[in-house]
Amino acid sequence: MLDKKIEEIKKDYNDSPDIIFRKVKLKDKEILLVFSTSTTSSDSVNDFILKKLVNIKTEITRDNIYNHFENIIPENVLVDIKDKDDMYSKIGAGFTIVIFDKGKPFGIETRKDLSRGVSEPLTEQSISGPKDSFTENYETNLGLIRKRIKTNKLSLKELQIGKQSKTQVAVLFMNNIAEEELVNDIIKKLETINTDGVFDSTTIRDYIEEVKSTFPTIITTERPDRACMSLLEGKVLIAVENSPYLLVIPSFFTDLFQSAEDNYQSNMNVSFTRIIRYGAFFLAILLPAFYVAITTFNHETIPVTLLINFAAQREGVPFPAIVEALGLILVFEILRESDIRMPHLAGTAISILGAIVLGDAAVAAGIVSPIMVIIIALSAIASLMFSDVGIVNAIRFWRILFMLLATLMGIVGIFFAGILLTVKLTSLRSFGKPYLYPLIPLDKKFLFNSLIKRKKDKENMRMPILTDKNYKRSDL
Amino acid sequence: MKKLILLIIPILFLTGCNYMELNDLAIASSIGIDYDNENNLYNITTQIMNVKSGDSGASEESTIIYEADGKTISEAINDFSIRYPRNVYLGHLEMCVLGRDAVNNKMSNIFDYFLRNSETSSSCYVLIANNKKAREILNPKNEKSENFPAEDLKSVLIDGTNNTGTINKIEFDELLSYVLQKGIDPVVPTVDIVKNHKNSASSTKISGMTTIHKEKVKNNMSKNASIAFNTIKENYDEITIYIKYKDDYVSFNITNPKGDIKPKIKNNKVSFDIDINLESKVSEIDKKIELKNHKNQDYFENEINKTFKKYINELITYSKDNNVDPIGLKNLIYKNYYKEYKKYKNKNIYEISKINIKVNNEMYVHGTINKGAL
Numbered sequence: 001m002l003d004k005k006i007e008e009i010k011k012d013y014n015d016s017p018d019i020i021f022r023k024v025k026l027k028d029k030e031i032l033l034v035f036s037t038s039t040t041s042s043d044s045v046n047d048f049i050l051k052k053l054v055n056i057k058t059e060i061t062r063d064n065i066y067n068h069f070e071n072i073i074p075e076n077v078l079v080d081i082k083d084k085d086d087m088y089s090k091i092g093a094g095f096t097i098v099i100f101d102k103g104k105p106f107g108i109e110t111r112k113d114l115s116r117g118v119s120e121p122l123t124e125q126s127i128s129g130p131k132d133s134f135t136e137n138y139e140t141n142l143g144l145i146r147k148r149i150k151t152n153k154l155s156l157k158e159l160q161i162g163k164q165s166k167t168q169v170a171v172l173f174m175n176n177i178a179e180e181e182l183v184n185d186i187i188k189k190l191e192t193i194n195t196d197g198v199f200d201s202t203t204i205r206d207y208i209e210e211v212k213s214t215f216p217t218i219i220t221t222e223r224p225d226r227a228c229m230s231l232l233e234g235k236v237l238i239a240v241e242n243s244p245y246l247l248v249i250p251s252f253f254t255d256l257f258q259s260a261e262d263n264y265q266s267n268m269n270v271s272f273t274r275i276i277r278y279g280a281f282f283l284a285i286l287l288p289a290f291y292v293a294i295t296t297f298n299h300e301t302i303p304v305t306l307l308i309n310f311a312a313q314r315e316g317v318p319f320p321a322i323v324e325a326l327g328l329i330l331v332f333e334i335l336r337e338s339d340i341r342m343p344h345l346a347g348t349a350i351s352i353l354g355a356i357v358l359g360d361a362a363v364a365a366g367i368v369s370p371i372m373v374i375i376i377a378l379s380a381i382a383s384l385m386f387s388d389v390g391i392v393n394a395i396r397f398w399r400i401l402f403m404l405l406a407t408l409m410g411i412v413g414i415f416f417a418g419i420l421l422t423v424k425l426t427s428l429r430s431f432g433k434p435y436l437y438p439l440i441p442l443d444k445k446f447l448f449n450s451l452i453k454r455k456k457d458k459e460n461m462r463m464p465i466l467t468d469k470n471y472k473r474s475d476l
Numbered sequence: 477m478k479k480l481i482l483l484i485i486p487i488l489f490l491t492g493c494n495y496m497e498l499n500d501l502a503i504a505s506s507i508g509i510d511y512d513n514e515n516n517l518y519n520i521t522t523q524i525m526n527v528k529s530g531d532s533g534a535s536e537e538s539t540i541i542y543e544a545d546g547k548t549i550s551e552a553i554n555d556f557s558i559r560y561p562r563n564v565y566l567g568h569l570e571m572c573v574l575g576r577d578a579v580n581n582k583m584s585n586i587f588d589y590f591l592r593n594s595e596t597s598s599s600c601y602v603l604i605a606n607n608k609k610a611r612e613i614l615n616p617k618n619e620k621s622e623n624f625p626a627e628d629l630k631s632v633l634i635d636g637t638n639n640t641g642t643i644n645k646i647e648f649d650e651l652l653s654y655v656l657q658k659g660i661d662p663v664v665p666t667v668d669i670v671k672n673h674k675n676s677a678s679s680t681k682i683s684g685m686t687t688i689h690k691e692k693v694k695n696n697m698s699k700n701a702s703i704a705f706n707t708i709k710e711n712y713d714e715i716t717i718y719i720k721y722k723d724d725y726v727s728f729n730i731t732n733p734k735g736d737i738k739p740k741i742k743n744n745k746v747s748f749d750i751d752i753n754l755e756s757k758v759s760e761i762d763k764k765i766e767l768k769n770h771k772n773q774d775y776f777e778n779e780i781n782k783t784f785k786k787y788i789n790e791l792i793t794y795s796k797d798n799n800v801d802p803i804g805l806k807n808l809i810y811k812n813y814y815k816e817y818k819k820y821k822n823k824n825i826y827e828i829s830k831i832n833i834k835v836n837n838e839m840y841v842h843g844t845i846n847k848g849a850l
Binding site for chain 1: 479480484494495496497498499501503505525527528565567568570595597
């Protein structure tokens with residue numbers, strides 16, 4: 001009987017060599033252990049199964065063995081196997097399956113630790129504050145949140161997405177703060193995902209994002225502290241197996257201007273930095289367009305000494321300003337991309353090459369004017385002030401659009417591009433919540449809070465748009 | 477997408493500016509307009525700021541002169557594009573030098589050109605070439621300290637107005653607003669070329685002020701009349717005057733001029749009260765004079781008042797003789813006694829009215845009335 005079962009499983013796995021079949025003889029009966037060497041730790045199989053099996057004193061039946069393990073296994077998980085599909089997904093997840101002649105098989109968790117340990121955040125760095133970040137391990141991620149919010153009000157709904165990948169996806173929320181409607185909406189959306197595999201939270205984001213836009217309407221975070229703060233505001237998190245980024249829903253435009261650092265620095269300094277961030281956003285989008293507009297259309301707006309300076313620098317440059325600007329932006333984007341893709345060891349070479357080729361040689365060769373290098377570099381650096389890569393890309397898109405319209409129509413073109421940007425931003429929604437909140441609809445108090453950091457006891461209220469109960473933080 | 481197209485299409489019709497790269501522009505820093513009465517020709521001279529980036533990266537600056545003739549200003553300026561490689565750009569004009577003939581014959585045409593042309597700067601300073609042609613004034617061979625002669629002239633104009641009181645500065649749109657106002661004649665600085673005795677080089681000099689009345693340039697004001705005009709108009713920050721005391725001169729700084737004129741018409745008799753308030757400060761004094769003595773203080777205050785009264789009387793005489801109205805007495809009648817204005821419109825108001833002058837100055841005593849140190 002057991003041999004027949006072995007053949008069957010082998011056939012299903014197409015003779016994969018990492019699936020191990022181990023027949024164990026107990027008294028007069030034989031049982032079969034099936035596990036995968038790639039996901040199972042052989043130590044666990046030895047310690048928790050083989051050694052324990054020897055101690056069985058009672059008659060060897062399925063139920064007796066199950067009861068035996070139920071009593072002696074302190075931490076590992078014991079699961080009933082419903083059908084073949086279930087069995088294979090459990091083998092994939094690192095379970096050892098115990099199969100009998102008669103009776104249903106069951107699985108014992110003997111998982112190998114395949115993930116890297118908790119390390120410092122890579123994209124959302126901060127000088128002060130906690131230094132841990134989410135990893136690819138799903139349980140670790142949930143643990144990092146649970147250990148920060150210890151109440152039973154932290155709820156978790158689990159789903160399995162992907163017919164082949166069988167990825168665990170968890171929806172986390174505070175059930176005494178978050179809106180039920182929002183949570184149900186998110187779960188409903190997740191349930192409609194119909195695909196073979198999901199390997200990262202960004203894939204999930206692609207499926208559930210309502211509007212396609214260059215601006216990120218759902219932001220990701222790798223910082224457990226930031227995730228927990230979002231939970232307490234009434235936001236909902238989505239954790240995806242094998243992804244170190246959690247999705248935060250809903251996200252507002254103002255969230256892009258807050259960094260993790262903001263929670264751990266003094267109020268005055270944070271407010272100053274935030275105002276600078278807003279300034280940098282506009283600088284990054286507008287500066288090249290503005291330069292193109294005033295040097296090609298609206299010369300009268302430049303003070304005469306500056307105009308002479310500009311004219312002197314442009315002397316001998318063969319291309320029109322827009323070509324110069326687009327060329328430099330292209331070179332900068334190539335540099336940025338190669339810098340991200342290159343292994344760190346070669347990274348310095350690229351920066352040196354970029355600095356020399358771009359900054360010096362191009363100017364000396366008379367291909368671009370020095371002022372244009374300054375303009376593009378300033379605008380590029382300003383856009384890199386944001387940790388979310390989504391907004392950096394959005395800025396890039398809009399910067400080019402603004403520039404093109406400025407080339408066509410000067411300052412008037414910039415106004416029109418501004419109208420387009422406003423129309424786009426005001427029409428965006430993140431899971432039904434207006435993206436520009438608290439600016440539109442206007443909520444003066446939270447608009448002020450999003451710009452100026454105040455004493456913690458003054459920021460006592462939760463945003464009414466995110467929660468329908470327990471507005472006051474002190475009430476809970 | 478439809479919305480986007482709907483938004484973008486109207487822009488193409490809304491803009492009035494042309495695409496022009498900076499290095500295609502010949503940026504004019506000043507323009508000189510002369511008019512040749514015999515041939516009915518305008519002669520336009522522009523100083524172009526010529527900029528080239530040098531080898532070391534620093535820009536080399538020099539001035540080029542573009543010159544053209546034409547039956548109209550537009551024709552002359554269009555003529556530039558045939559003669560010279562780059563487009564003349566008048567948006568950054570700093571100085572506009574008008575020849576006497578140009579003002580006397582074609583003032584309204586010149587104004588019209590500046591007003592209609594959207595790319596012409598209206599905040600340039602206006603000067604009148606006194607005895608020379610505007611073309612000669614703008615000659616870059618004149619002695620200069622800045623890279624661009626126009627810059628030179630501009631700073632002289634500003635500093636001179638603030639510190640001497642003998643000249644004034646007037647921008648194009650100010651001048652225009654004076655021309656359009658009823659009962660006031662614009663006062664414009666004049667410029668001359670003076671020879672330097674040592675090296676026979678010539679340089680430009682703001683020589684004084686003149687009045688334009690009914691599109692005609694009148695005689696220059698005297699120095700004293702100019703000071704009176706600038707005091708009434710509160711044009712300067714600080715000027716220096718001197719008072720004769722026994723055999724010596726005492727010099728005073730005059731600051732904070734406040735001028736006020738009140739018109740009065742009673743029984744068909746016009747009178748004006750000119751009220752001047754000043755602050756004075758000793759700047760140079762002989763050690764023998766004891767200023768802490770109140771008598772002396774009063775004496776000098778009184779002398780200053782007398783001096784200014786004399787200046788204002790000179791201004792009134794100038795206005796009377798030339799039949800002009802630089803301080804705008806008729807304008808005050810127009811504003812205060814609208815119905816009576818027609819009566820006085822064409823009369824020489826300085827002849828028929830009684831003008832009472834009151835000057836009051838206060839000597840600044842703190843720390844400055846001590847005896848001379850030596």
